[in-house]
Amino acid sequence: MTRRTYRPRVVDREVSDAMSALGAVAIEGPKACGKTESARQHAGSEVLLDLDPQAALAARVDPRLVLDGPTPRLLDEWQIVPEIWNAVRRAVDDRGLAGQFLLTGSARRPADIRRHGGAGRFSIVQMRPMTLFERGKSSGAASISRLLDGEGPEPARSELTVRDYASEVATGGWPALLMADEQAAVRFNRGYVDTIVDIDIHTVDGVRRDPVRVRRFLHAFAQVVAHPARLATIVQRAAGEDAGGGAGGGPSRWTGTEYLDALARLMVVEDQPAWQPELRSRSRLTAAPKRHLADPALAAALLHRDAAGLLGDLRTFGFLFESLVVRDLRVFAQAARASVLHYREEKGDLECDAVIEREDGAWAAFEVKLGAADIDAAATALLRLAGRTVRKPACLGVLTATGYTYRRDDGVLVIPVGALGP
Numbered sequence: 001m002t003r004r005t006y007r008p009r010v011v012d013r014e015v016s017d018a019m020s021a022l023g024a025v026a027i028e029g030p031k032a033c034g035k036t037e038s039a040r041q042h043a044g045s046e047v048l049l050d051l052d053p054q055a056a057l058a059a060r061v062d063p064r065l066v067l068d069g070p071t072p073r074l075l076d077e078w079q080i081v082p083e084i085w086n087a088v089r090r091a092v093d094d095r096g097l098a099g100q101f102l103l104t105g106s107a108r109r110p111a112d113i114r115r116h117g118g119a120g121r122f123s124i125v126q127m128r129p130m131t132l133f134e135r136g137k138s139s140g141a142a143s144i145s146r147l148l149d150g151e152g153p154e155p156a157r158s159e160l161t162v163r164d165y166a167s168e169v170a171t172g173g174w175p176a177l178l179m180a181d182e183q184a185a186v187r188f189n190r191g192y193v194d195t196i197v198d199i200d201i202h203t204v205d206g207v208r209r210d211p212v213r214v215r216r217f218l219h220a221f222a223q224v225v226a227h228p229a230r231l232a233t234i235v236q237r238a239a240g241e242d243a244g245g246g247a248g249g250g251p252s253r254w255t256g257t258e259y260l261d262a263l264a265r266l267m268v269v270e271d272q273p274a275w276q277p278e279l280r281s282r283s284r285l286t287a288a289p290k291r292h293l294a295d296p297a298l299a300a301a302l303l304h305r306d307a308a309g310l311l312g313d314l315r316t317f318g319f320l321f322e323s324l325v326v327r328d329l330r331v332f333a334q335a336a337r338a339s340v341l342h343y344r345e346e347k348g349d350l351e352c353d354a355v356i357e358r359e360d361g362a363w364a365a366f367e368v369k370l371g372a373a374d375i376d377a378a379a380t381a382l383l384r385l386a387g388r389t390v391r392k393p394a395c396l397g398v399l400t401a402t403g404y405t406y407r408r409d410d411g412v413l414v415i416p417v418g419a420l421g422p
Contacts, residue, residue, distance in 0.1 A: 007178070009038050009134055010331050010422050011127050015102075016042065018123035019072060023092030024101040026078075028108060029127030030267040030294040031200070032192065034175040035104040036076050038127065043102055044070035049084075050077040063087035071100050078103040082110065092121045107204050108265045129173030129295045131328040132160075133421045137168065140421025142405055144332035147395040147413075148362050157404045158418030162370065165401055165417070166307040169320045172297025173327065182307060189301035193218065196268055204265050207258070213238070216250045217259045221269065221291060222302035226319040226326070226353075228274070228288040228344055231256055268294050272326060275341035275355045277363075278390040284346040296323040314370070322353055322368040325399055325417055329354055329366075332422040338362075343385060352385050354399075364395035368417075372400060379412040 011027070018025045019042055027035045040046065047066045049056045058065040059081040067073060067087060078084045088101050132138040141156035160168075171177055171185040180188065197214045220237035231253075238250025251259055263269045271289035279285075293299050299320055300310065310317040330340045337359045343352040357363040365385055367378035375398050382396040397413040405415050 006037060006041060007130075007134060007136075007175070009034060009127070010131065010335050011125055012038060012041065014125050014335065015039070018125060019099040019102070021098060022121060022123045023095065023098055024088050024103060024122045025072075025125060026103040026105060026109075026122055027125045027127050028105050028267065030129070031106045031195075032174050032176060033127050033129045033294070035106070035127050036074075037175065039074050039076070039102045039104050043072050043074035046074035046076060048076045049080045056080055059084055064091070067091050067101070071097075072102050073100065074102045074104070076104050077106060079105045079107045079109075085109070089121050106200075106266065108267065126334060128327060128331055130175055130178075131173060131331050131420075132168065132324075132418060133328065134331075135173065135178065137164075138328075138418045138420055140419070142413075142415045142419040143421050144329065144338075144356065144364075145336040145422060147364050147397070148336055148338060148356065148358050150362075150394045152407060153405045153413065153415060153419065155405060156416070156419040158402060158416035160402065160416070160418040162401050163307070163311065165321055165324070165370075166310040166317060169296045169310060169317070169324050170300050170305065170307045172295040174295070174297075185297070186301065186306050189297045193298060193301050196263075196266065200266055200268075201259075201262050204262050207262070209255075209259070209262075213249075213251050213255070214259060216240075217256065218263075219302050220250065221263075222293065222299040224291050225293060225296065225299045226290055226322040228286055228290050228342065230288050231260060234260075234291070268298070270294060270330075272354075273339075273341050275343045275352075275357065277343075279388050280390060281388055283349070283388065286344045286346050288344075290326075290342045292323050292326055295327060296320040299323065318370050321370050321401070325366075325368045325420075326354055328417070328420055329356060332420065335422040350381060350384055350388070352382065361391060362394045363391070364397065365393055366397045366399050368399045370401050372403065375400060375414060379408060379410060379414075382412055383410060 029035050047055045063084045064087050133140045139156050142153035177185045197211045201214055216238045220234045235253055235256035270292050273289050274287050333340050333356045338356050341355045343355050352365050353368045354366045365382055369378050378398045386393050397415050399415055399417050403416050405419055407413050
Protein backbone atom coordinates (compact mmCIF):
# COMPACT_ATOMS: atom_id res chain seq x y z
CA MET A 1 0.00 0.00 0.00
CA THR A 2 1.16 3.55 -0.71
CA ARG A 3 2.08 5.39 2.50
CA ARG A 4 1.62 9.08 3.02
CA THR A 5 3.92 11.05 5.29
CA TYR A 6 3.14 9.85 8.77
CA ARG A 7 3.96 11.33 12.15
CA PRO A 8 4.51 8.48 14.67
CA ARG A 9 2.03 8.05 17.50
CA VAL A 10 2.58 6.75 21.02
CA VAL A 11 0.02 3.95 20.50
CA ASP A 12 1.94 2.56 17.50
CA ARG A 13 3.99 0.31 19.78
CA GLU A 14 0.87 -0.94 21.55
CA VAL A 15 -0.80 -1.75 18.23
CA SER A 16 2.30 -3.54 16.96
CA ASP A 17 2.62 -5.63 20.12
CA ALA A 18 -1.07 -6.54 20.04
CA MET A 19 -0.89 -7.55 16.38
CA SER A 20 1.89 -9.99 17.13
CA ALA A 21 -0.11 -11.65 19.89
CA LEU A 22 -3.77 -11.78 18.79
CA GLY A 23 -5.78 -12.34 15.65
CA ALA A 24 -7.43 -8.90 15.58
CA VAL A 25 -6.84 -5.43 16.98
CA ALA A 26 -9.58 -2.82 17.32
CA ILE A 27 -8.44 0.80 17.56
CA GLU A 28 -11.09 2.99 19.18
CA GLY A 29 -11.05 6.77 19.37
CA PRO A 30 -12.99 9.93 18.52
CA LYS A 31 -13.36 10.94 14.91
CA ALA A 32 -10.36 12.65 13.32
CA CYS A 33 -7.86 11.53 16.00
CA GLY A 34 -5.80 9.62 13.41
CA LYS A 35 -6.97 6.01 13.76
CA THR A 36 -7.03 5.24 10.04
CA GLU A 37 -3.55 6.56 9.30
CA SER A 38 -2.09 4.73 12.28
CA ALA A 39 -3.79 1.49 11.28
CA ARG A 40 -2.50 1.87 7.71
CA GLN A 41 1.07 1.70 9.00
CA HIS A 42 0.39 -1.94 9.90
CA ALA A 43 -2.14 -2.97 7.24
CA GLY A 44 -1.65 -5.06 4.10
CA SER A 45 -5.02 -4.10 2.59
CA GLU A 46 -8.00 -1.98 3.54
CA VAL A 47 -11.74 -1.49 3.30
CA LEU A 48 -12.99 2.03 4.07
CA LEU A 49 -16.61 1.41 5.00
CA ASP A 50 -17.47 5.08 5.48
CA LEU A 51 -16.13 6.02 2.03
CA ASP A 52 -16.98 2.95 -0.05
CA PRO A 53 -20.76 2.45 -0.21
CA GLN A 54 -20.37 -0.72 -2.30
CA ALA A 55 -18.19 -2.30 0.37
CA ALA A 56 -20.66 -1.28 3.08
CA LEU A 57 -23.51 -2.78 1.05
CA ALA A 58 -21.58 -6.02 0.51
CA ALA A 59 -20.83 -6.22 4.24
CA ARG A 60 -24.51 -5.83 5.08
CA VAL A 61 -25.38 -8.66 2.70
CA ASP A 62 -22.65 -10.92 4.13
CA PRO A 63 -19.81 -9.51 6.29
CA ARG A 64 -17.49 -12.27 5.09
CA LEU A 65 -17.40 -10.61 1.67
CA VAL A 66 -15.10 -7.85 2.95
CA LEU A 67 -12.72 -10.01 4.96
CA ASP A 68 -10.60 -11.44 2.14
CA GLY A 69 -7.40 -9.63 1.20
CA PRO A 70 -3.73 -9.36 2.16
CA THR A 71 -3.30 -9.37 5.90
CA PRO A 72 -3.47 -7.55 8.18
CA ARG A 73 -6.82 -6.51 6.67
CA LEU A 74 -7.98 -3.04 7.77
CA LEU A 75 -11.73 -2.62 8.24
CA ASP A 76 -12.14 1.11 8.76
CA GLU A 77 -15.17 2.41 10.70
CA TRP A 78 -16.42 -1.13 11.19
CA GLN A 79 -19.28 0.03 13.44
CA ILE A 80 -21.17 1.13 10.30
CA VAL A 81 -21.88 -2.59 9.83
CA PRO A 82 -21.78 -4.04 13.38
CA GLU A 83 -22.14 -7.61 12.10
CA ILE A 84 -18.51 -7.37 10.97
CA TRP A 85 -17.33 -7.91 14.55
CA ASN A 86 -18.70 -11.43 14.84
CA ALA A 87 -17.56 -12.26 11.30
CA VAL A 88 -14.01 -11.24 12.22
CA ARG A 89 -14.20 -13.19 15.46
CA ARG A 90 -15.15 -16.35 13.59
CA ALA A 91 -12.48 -15.78 10.93
CA VAL A 92 -9.83 -15.40 13.64
CA ASP A 93 -10.94 -18.72 15.13
CA ASP A 94 -10.86 -20.42 11.74
CA ARG A 95 -7.45 -19.11 10.73
CA GLY A 96 -5.73 -19.51 14.09
CA LEU A 97 -3.12 -16.86 13.21
CA ALA A 98 -2.08 -13.60 14.83
CA GLY A 99 -2.27 -10.25 13.05
CA GLN A 100 -5.14 -10.99 10.67
CA PHE A 101 -7.39 -7.93 11.10
CA LEU A 102 -7.29 -4.30 12.14
CA LEU A 103 -10.60 -2.63 12.96
CA THR A 104 -11.02 1.08 13.59
CA GLY A 105 -14.12 2.62 15.11
CA SER A 106 -15.33 6.09 16.10
CA ALA A 107 -17.93 4.68 18.48
CA ARG A 108 -17.44 2.27 21.34
CA ARG A 109 -18.69 -1.27 20.92
CA PRO A 110 -22.33 -1.86 21.88
CA ALA A 111 -22.93 -3.52 25.24
CA ASP A 112 -23.72 -6.93 23.74
CA ILE A 113 -20.41 -7.03 21.87
CA ARG A 114 -18.47 -5.87 24.95
CA ARG A 115 -20.02 -8.68 26.97
CA HIS A 116 -19.65 -11.55 24.54
CA GLY A 117 -17.17 -10.80 21.77
CA GLY A 118 -13.44 -10.85 21.43
CA ALA A 119 -11.86 -12.43 24.51
CA GLY A 120 -8.64 -14.10 23.42
CA ARG A 121 -9.15 -12.90 19.86
CA PHE A 122 -9.22 -9.09 19.99
CA SER A 123 -7.06 -6.49 21.63
CA ILE A 124 -8.73 -3.10 22.16
CA VAL A 125 -6.42 -0.08 21.83
CA GLN A 126 -7.67 3.35 22.87
CA MET A 127 -6.49 6.26 20.73
CA ARG A 128 -6.81 9.96 21.52
CA PRO A 129 -5.91 13.23 19.79
CA MET A 130 -2.24 14.02 19.38
CA THR A 131 -0.18 15.08 22.36
CA LEU A 132 2.23 18.00 22.31
CA PHE A 133 5.01 15.39 22.16
CA GLU A 134 3.52 13.79 19.04
CA ARG A 135 3.02 17.22 17.48
CA GLY A 136 6.70 17.99 17.96
CA LYS A 137 6.02 20.67 20.58
CA SER A 138 7.39 18.76 23.60
CA SER A 139 10.90 17.38 24.05
CA GLY A 140 9.73 14.28 25.96
CA ALA A 141 12.62 14.70 28.42
CA ALA A 142 10.27 14.05 31.34
CA SER A 143 9.17 10.47 30.64
CA ILE A 144 6.05 9.43 32.55
CA SER A 145 7.20 5.81 32.45
CA ARG A 146 10.55 6.70 34.04
CA LEU A 147 8.91 8.97 36.61
CA LEU A 148 6.71 6.04 37.69
CA ASP A 149 9.93 4.03 38.10
CA GLY A 150 11.19 6.70 40.48
CA GLU A 151 13.71 8.18 38.05
CA GLY A 152 14.09 11.93 37.67
CA PRO A 153 13.55 13.74 34.36
CA GLU A 154 16.39 14.66 32.05
CA PRO A 155 17.44 18.32 32.25
CA ALA A 156 15.25 20.29 29.88
CA ARG A 157 13.91 23.73 29.13
CA SER A 158 10.63 24.32 27.32
CA GLU A 159 10.50 27.14 24.80
CA LEU A 160 6.69 27.20 24.79
CA THR A 161 5.07 30.38 26.08
CA VAL A 162 1.69 30.93 27.69
CA ARG A 163 0.55 32.34 24.35
CA ASP A 164 1.67 29.11 22.67
CA TYR A 165 -0.43 27.06 25.08
CA ALA A 166 -3.46 29.24 24.40
CA SER A 167 -3.00 28.52 20.72
CA GLU A 168 -2.59 24.78 21.39
CA VAL A 169 -5.79 24.71 23.45
CA ALA A 170 -7.73 26.55 20.75
CA THR A 171 -6.28 24.35 17.97
CA GLY A 172 -6.42 20.87 19.49
CA GLY A 173 -4.55 17.68 18.79
CA TRP A 174 -6.21 16.71 15.50
CA PRO A 175 -3.70 15.41 12.92
CA ALA A 176 -5.52 17.31 10.16
CA LEU A 177 -4.53 20.59 11.83
CA LEU A 178 -0.77 19.99 12.06
CA MET A 179 -0.10 22.59 9.40
CA ALA A 180 -3.25 24.69 9.81
CA ASP A 181 -3.30 28.24 11.08
CA GLU A 182 -5.26 29.08 14.20
CA GLN A 183 -8.20 30.61 12.36
CA ALA A 184 -8.67 27.48 10.26
CA ALA A 185 -8.38 25.35 13.41
CA VAL A 186 -11.12 27.32 15.16
CA ARG A 187 -13.41 26.75 12.16
CA PHE A 188 -12.54 23.04 12.17
CA ASN A 189 -13.41 22.66 15.86
CA ARG A 190 -16.69 24.53 15.54
CA GLY A 191 -17.57 22.33 12.58
CA TYR A 192 -16.61 19.26 14.63
CA VAL A 193 -19.08 20.32 17.33
CA ASP A 194 -21.78 20.95 14.72
CA THR A 195 -21.30 17.43 13.35
CA ILE A 196 -21.65 15.91 16.82
CA VAL A 197 -24.83 17.87 17.49
CA ASP A 198 -26.51 17.45 14.13
CA ILE A 199 -25.38 13.99 12.99
CA ASP A 200 -23.14 11.84 15.15
CA ILE A 201 -25.15 11.73 18.36
CA HIS A 202 -28.15 10.42 16.40
CA THR A 203 -26.25 7.76 14.47
CA VAL A 204 -24.48 6.24 17.49
CA ASP A 205 -27.66 4.53 18.71
CA GLY A 206 -30.38 5.51 16.23
CA VAL A 207 -32.15 7.81 18.71
CA ARG A 208 -33.28 11.20 17.43
CA ARG A 209 -32.42 14.02 19.83
CA ASP A 210 -33.20 17.72 19.71
CA PRO A 211 -30.01 19.43 18.43
CA VAL A 212 -30.74 22.52 20.54
CA ARG A 213 -30.75 20.46 23.71
CA VAL A 214 -27.66 18.49 22.68
CA ARG A 215 -25.78 21.74 22.12
CA ARG A 216 -26.94 23.13 25.46
CA PHE A 217 -25.81 19.96 27.19
CA LEU A 218 -22.38 20.14 25.52
CA HIS A 219 -22.06 23.83 26.36
CA ALA A 220 -22.86 23.10 30.01
CA PHE A 221 -20.35 20.23 29.95
CA ALA A 222 -17.67 22.57 28.56
CA GLN A 223 -18.31 24.95 31.46
CA VAL A 224 -17.29 22.28 33.99
CA VAL A 225 -14.28 20.84 32.15
CA ALA A 226 -11.57 19.85 34.65
CA HIS A 227 -14.11 20.09 37.51
CA PRO A 228 -15.42 17.14 39.59
CA ALA A 229 -19.01 17.83 38.48
CA ARG A 230 -22.01 15.58 39.03
CA LEU A 231 -24.35 14.96 36.12
CA ALA A 232 -27.14 16.80 37.98
CA THR A 233 -24.96 19.93 37.97
CA ILE A 234 -24.42 19.71 34.20
CA VAL A 235 -28.13 19.14 33.58
CA GLN A 236 -29.04 22.12 35.75
CA ARG A 237 -26.65 24.35 33.81
CA ALA A 238 -28.04 23.06 30.51
CA ALA A 239 -31.64 23.66 31.63
CA GLY A 240 -30.95 27.21 32.77
CA GLU A 241 -34.13 28.86 33.98
CA ASP A 242 -36.13 25.93 32.66
CA ALA A 243 -34.86 23.53 35.32
CA GLY A 244 -37.49 20.99 34.42
CA GLY A 245 -36.13 20.61 30.90
CA GLY A 246 -39.30 21.76 29.15
CA ALA A 247 -39.64 23.12 25.65
CA GLY A 248 -36.58 25.12 24.72
CA GLY A 249 -34.73 24.12 27.90
CA GLY A 250 -31.93 21.70 28.53
CA PRO A 251 -32.32 17.96 29.00
CA SER A 252 -34.13 16.42 31.92
CA ARG A 253 -32.17 14.33 34.44
CA TRP A 254 -33.16 11.17 32.58
CA THR A 255 -32.27 12.39 29.10
CA GLY A 256 -29.11 13.94 30.54
CA THR A 257 -27.95 10.41 31.33
CA GLU A 258 -28.81 9.35 27.78
CA TYR A 259 -26.90 12.29 26.30
CA LEU A 260 -23.85 11.56 28.43
CA ASP A 261 -23.93 7.86 27.49
CA ALA A 262 -24.23 8.66 23.78
CA LEU A 263 -21.36 11.17 23.91
CA ALA A 264 -19.23 8.67 25.83
CA ARG A 265 -19.88 6.06 23.14
CA LEU A 266 -18.67 8.58 20.57
CA MET A 267 -15.63 9.14 22.81
CA VAL A 268 -16.37 12.87 22.72
CA VAL A 269 -16.34 12.94 26.54
CA GLU A 270 -14.04 11.03 28.86
CA ASP A 271 -14.29 11.14 32.64
CA GLN A 272 -11.26 11.30 34.91
CA PRO A 273 -12.20 8.98 37.79
CA ALA A 274 -11.61 9.77 41.45
CA TRP A 275 -8.65 8.04 43.10
CA GLN A 276 -9.47 5.97 46.15
CA PRO A 277 -6.11 5.16 47.82
CA GLU A 278 -5.51 3.60 51.20
CA LEU A 279 -5.13 6.53 53.59
CA ARG A 280 -3.57 6.95 56.99
CA SER A 281 -6.40 9.29 57.99
CA ARG A 282 -10.20 8.92 57.86
CA SER A 283 -10.67 11.61 55.26
CA ARG A 284 -13.79 11.08 53.15
CA LEU A 285 -13.09 11.27 49.43
CA THR A 286 -15.35 12.45 46.67
CA ALA A 287 -16.43 9.89 44.10
CA ALA A 288 -17.38 12.46 41.45
CA PRO A 289 -15.24 12.24 38.30
CA LYS A 290 -13.61 15.23 36.72
CA ARG A 291 -15.17 15.98 33.35
CA HIS A 292 -13.23 16.33 30.12
CA LEU A 293 -14.00 16.47 26.43
CA ALA A 294 -11.87 14.43 24.04
CA ASP A 295 -9.81 17.54 23.37
CA PRO A 296 -9.85 20.92 25.14
CA ALA A 297 -10.26 22.54 21.72
CA LEU A 298 -13.85 21.28 21.68
CA ALA A 299 -14.49 23.02 24.99
CA ALA A 300 -12.90 26.20 23.63
CA ALA A 301 -15.16 26.00 20.55
CA LEU A 302 -18.27 25.46 22.67
CA LEU A 303 -17.33 28.42 24.89
CA HIS A 304 -16.47 30.59 21.85
CA ARG A 305 -12.87 31.13 22.94
CA ASP A 306 -9.99 31.43 20.53
CA ALA A 307 -6.44 31.96 21.79
CA ALA A 308 -6.98 35.68 22.34
CA GLY A 309 -10.23 34.97 24.16
CA LEU A 310 -8.48 32.49 26.45
CA LEU A 311 -5.74 34.98 27.27
CA GLY A 312 -8.47 37.45 28.20
CA ASP A 313 -10.17 34.90 30.47
CA LEU A 314 -7.40 33.31 32.49
CA ARG A 315 -9.75 31.41 34.78
CA THR A 316 -11.27 29.48 31.87
CA PHE A 317 -7.85 29.16 30.27
CA GLY A 318 -6.48 27.59 33.46
CA PHE A 319 -9.07 24.81 33.42
CA LEU A 320 -8.65 24.14 29.70
CA PHE A 321 -4.87 24.11 30.13
CA GLU A 322 -5.33 21.46 32.81
CA SER A 323 -7.55 19.50 30.42
CA LEU A 324 -4.85 19.65 27.73
CA VAL A 325 -2.34 18.26 30.23
CA VAL A 326 -4.72 15.45 31.25
CA ARG A 327 -5.24 14.60 27.56
CA ASP A 328 -1.49 14.15 27.13
CA LEU A 329 -0.99 12.33 30.43
CA ARG A 330 -3.65 9.79 29.43
CA VAL A 331 -1.71 8.90 26.29
CA PHE A 332 1.57 8.56 28.17
CA ALA A 333 -0.02 6.67 31.06
CA GLN A 334 -1.65 4.17 28.71
CA ALA A 335 1.77 3.38 27.24
CA ALA A 336 2.95 2.68 30.80
CA ARG A 337 -0.11 0.52 31.60
CA ALA A 338 -1.38 3.15 34.00
CA SER A 339 -4.51 5.25 34.55
CA VAL A 340 -5.01 8.99 35.14
CA LEU A 341 -7.18 9.79 38.15
CA HIS A 342 -7.78 12.76 40.44
CA TYR A 343 -7.87 13.16 44.22
CA ARG A 344 -10.32 15.28 46.16
CA GLU A 345 -11.42 15.13 49.75
CA GLU A 346 -15.15 15.52 50.25
CA LYS A 347 -14.92 18.88 52.03
CA GLY A 348 -12.39 20.20 49.54
CA ASP A 349 -9.60 20.33 52.16
CA LEU A 350 -7.12 18.70 49.79
CA GLU A 351 -7.15 17.90 46.09
CA CYS A 352 -4.75 16.89 43.36
CA ASP A 353 -5.23 17.54 39.66
CA ALA A 354 -3.79 14.27 38.33
CA VAL A 355 -2.72 11.00 39.90
CA ILE A 356 -1.17 8.41 37.61
CA GLU A 357 -1.46 4.89 39.02
CA ARG A 358 0.23 1.95 37.33
CA GLU A 359 -1.12 -1.61 37.38
CA ASP A 360 1.51 -2.63 39.94
CA GLY A 361 0.38 0.12 42.34
CA ALA A 362 3.18 2.61 41.67
CA TRP A 363 1.79 6.14 41.56
CA ALA A 364 2.76 9.70 40.88
CA ALA A 365 0.83 12.88 41.67
CA PHE A 366 0.85 16.14 39.75
CA GLU A 367 -0.56 19.60 40.21
CA VAL A 368 -1.12 21.62 37.03
CA LYS A 369 -0.37 25.34 37.28
CA LEU A 370 -0.35 27.81 34.43
CA GLY A 371 1.72 30.37 36.37
CA ALA A 372 4.95 30.04 38.36
CA ALA A 373 3.47 32.02 41.27
CA ASP A 374 1.39 28.97 42.28
CA ILE A 375 4.24 26.46 42.43
CA ASP A 376 4.94 26.78 46.18
CA ALA A 377 1.31 26.17 47.16
CA ALA A 378 1.05 23.27 44.71
CA ALA A 379 4.18 21.61 46.11
CA THR A 380 2.83 21.97 49.65
CA ALA A 381 -0.44 20.29 48.64
CA LEU A 382 1.42 17.41 46.99
CA LEU A 383 3.50 16.79 50.10
CA ARG A 384 0.34 16.80 52.22
CA LEU A 385 -1.16 14.18 49.92
CA ALA A 386 1.95 12.00 50.16
CA GLY A 387 1.74 12.23 53.95
CA ARG A 388 -1.85 10.95 53.93
CA THR A 389 -1.28 7.84 51.84
CA VAL A 390 0.00 4.47 53.05
CA ARG A 391 2.00 3.79 49.90
CA LYS A 392 4.73 6.29 49.07
CA PRO A 393 4.66 8.01 45.67
CA ALA A 394 7.21 7.36 42.96
CA CYS A 395 7.09 11.03 42.04
CA LEU A 396 5.49 14.33 43.03
CA GLY A 397 5.50 17.07 40.43
CA VAL A 398 4.16 20.48 39.54
CA LEU A 399 3.42 20.74 35.81
CA THR A 400 3.71 24.31 34.65
CA ALA A 401 3.74 26.23 31.41
CA THR A 402 7.28 27.48 30.97
CA GLY A 403 10.84 27.22 32.20
CA TYR A 404 13.20 24.43 33.23
CA THR A 405 12.79 21.03 34.85
CA TYR A 406 14.28 20.97 38.32
CA ARG A 407 13.90 19.36 41.74
CA ARG A 408 13.02 21.59 44.66
CA ASP A 409 14.69 21.26 48.07
CA ASP A 410 11.54 19.48 49.34
CA GLY A 411 11.92 16.82 46.62
CA VAL A 412 9.00 17.99 44.46
CA LEU A 413 9.79 18.18 40.74
CA VAL A 414 8.86 21.18 38.64
CA ILE A 415 8.30 20.16 35.02
CA PRO A 416 7.19 22.31 32.08
CA VAL A 417 4.42 20.65 30.11
CA GLY A 418 6.57 21.13 27.01
CA ALA A 419 8.97 18.50 28.40
CA LEU A 420 6.45 15.68 29.02
CA GLY A 421 6.64 12.45 27.08
CA PRO A 422 5.91 8.72 27.30
